[in-house]
Amino acid sequence: MIAVRCMLMRGGTSKGAYFLASDLPADAAERNSLLLRVMGSPDPRQIDGIGGGHPLTSKVAVVGPSSRPDADVDYLFLQVAVDQHVVSDSQNCGNILAGVGPFAVERGLVESIDGQNEIRIHMVNSGGLATARFAMDGGTVTYEGDTEIAGVPGTAAPIAIEFADTAGSTCGALFPSGRVVDEVDGVAVSCIDNGMPVVLVAAADLGLSGTESPTELEADAELGERVSSIRRSAGKLMGFDDVSPLTVPKVTLVSTPASGGTLNTRTFIPVRCHTSIGVLGALTVAAAARISGTVAHRVSTSAGGPVRIEHPTGFFDCDIAIGTKPDGTTIIERSAVLRTARKLFDGITFAAPSR
Ligand code: NQM
Numbered sequence: 001m002i003a004v005r006c007m008l009m010r011g012g013t014s015k016g017a018y019f020l021a022s023d024l025p026a027d028a029a030e031r032n033s034l035l036l037r038v039m040g041s042p043d044p045r046q047i048d049g050i051g052g053g054h055p056l057t058s059k060v061a062v063v064g065p066s067s068r069p070d071a072d073v074d075y076l077f078l079q080v081a082v083d084q085h086v087v088s089d090s091q092n093c094g095n096i097l098a099g100v101g102p103f104a105v106e107r108g109l110v111e112s113i114d115g116q117n118e119i120r121i122h123m124v125n126s127g128g129l130a131t132a133r134f135a136m137d138g139g140t141v142t143y144e145g146d147t148e149i150a151g152v153p154g155t156a157a158p159i160a161i162e163f164a165d166t167a168g169s170t171c172g173a174l175f176p177s178g179r180v181v182d183e184v185d186g187v188a189v190s191c192i193d194n195g196m197p198v199v200l201v202a203a204a205d206l207g208l209s210g211t212e213s214p215t216e217l218e219a220d221a222e223l224g225e226r227v228s229s230i231r232r233s234a235g236k237l238m239g240f241d242d243v244s245p246l247t248v249p250k251v252t253l254v255s256t257p258a259s260g261g262t263l264n265t266r267t268f269i270p271v272r273c274h275t276s277i278g279v280l281g282a283l284t285v286a287a288a289a290r291i292s293g294t295v296a297h298r299v300s301t302s303a304g305g306p307v308r309i310e311h312p313t314g315f316f317d318c319d320i321a322i323g324t325k326p327d328g329t330t331i332i333e334r335s336a337v338l339r340t341a342r343k344l345f346d347g348i349t350f351a352a353p354s355r
Contacts (some may be wrong), residue, residue, distance in 0.1 A: 012095030013151035021064030032087035037351035071122035094279025098339035101132035150314025151276035156340035166195035194287040195280030197249035210255025214273035261308035286318035
């Protein structure tokens with residue numbers, strides 16, 4: 001049995017196992033095999049590991065000293081599949097990112113200062129940079145506070161995250177197909193990447209109101225087929241060869257707001273339906289909501305201020321600013337969010353023997 005130092009943290013609306021890179025095998029195949037056993041995958045209940053039986057609770061952060069001069073730490077995100085023998089580094093995760101700054105302080109990777117800490121995080125999956133700001137008290141991280149985020153009971157200390165260069169993070173361009181709208185499988189879609197590759201589809205075009213619960217959507221096998229077919233075809237337009245082993249692009253169904261927000265969403269990640277929405281997924285939807293002609297813009301209100309995204313368990317506010325270059329190209333000037341995170345336990349995890 002292998003014993004590894006590990007911290008379990010809630011990051012935003014997700015939960016994951018955080019490791020120092022130096023505590024894991026350097027070889028990726030060896031590391032992935034270990035992480036599958038730590039999480040208890042593949043098994044729908046992950047009963048023999050610490051995973052929670054859902055993609056949102058089967059996540060891993062690998063954190064180490066930065067390999068870049070403009071960052072303090074490197075953060076590699078790994079999605080451990082629940083019921084498949086797969087560990088994917090194909091996407092970023094902005095929710096798990098929320099725990100990276102506090103974890104880096106806890107492990108002594110960065111200076112422990114009093115007051116407010118500012119940690120620059122190199123997101124290894126995409127090469128992007130994020131800056132996290134959070135409160136410290138006498139050299140220790142403050143986890144308790146008054147900030148509420150939809151999808152998490154209670155309140156906690158705020159973690160402000162600002163992203164640099166989100167446009168085209170994975171696909172190389174904000175609109176990888178070169179168009180704001182495409183037609184795929186007979187429906188209009190917008191393929192966009194402002195930190196997360198996302199395919200936007202109007203819920204109404206799939207015969208839905210958009211307010212169905214994740215359980216209802218997941219129970220609809222015909223819808224599942226339709227969503228994966230759209231994802232496959234749109235994935236090609238976004239430059240992906242075969243999306244089947246990948247967790248990107250995500251498919252987000254959009255509809256007019258039902259509770260006073262900017263627009264309403266349901267997101268497939270890519271098979272299970274998200275109980276809220278991912279961070280970079282939200283920033284991508286928010287950018288689309290502000291760009292004329294996209295499928296999201298068509299259902300969005302034009303009220304100013306943050307883009308308030310409605311999702312199955314409440315709202316997600318995105319601080320987004322869109323600009324235009326002299327040549328008319330759309331650019332993203334600002335992508336920022338507020339999250340919370342919490343240390344749940346710190347100790348040693350014991351991986352099952354190789355199976
Ligand atoms: O989009 C789920 C999550 C995520 C990813 C997913 C995320 C993001 O809620 O940045 O946070 O889209 O698979 O953790």
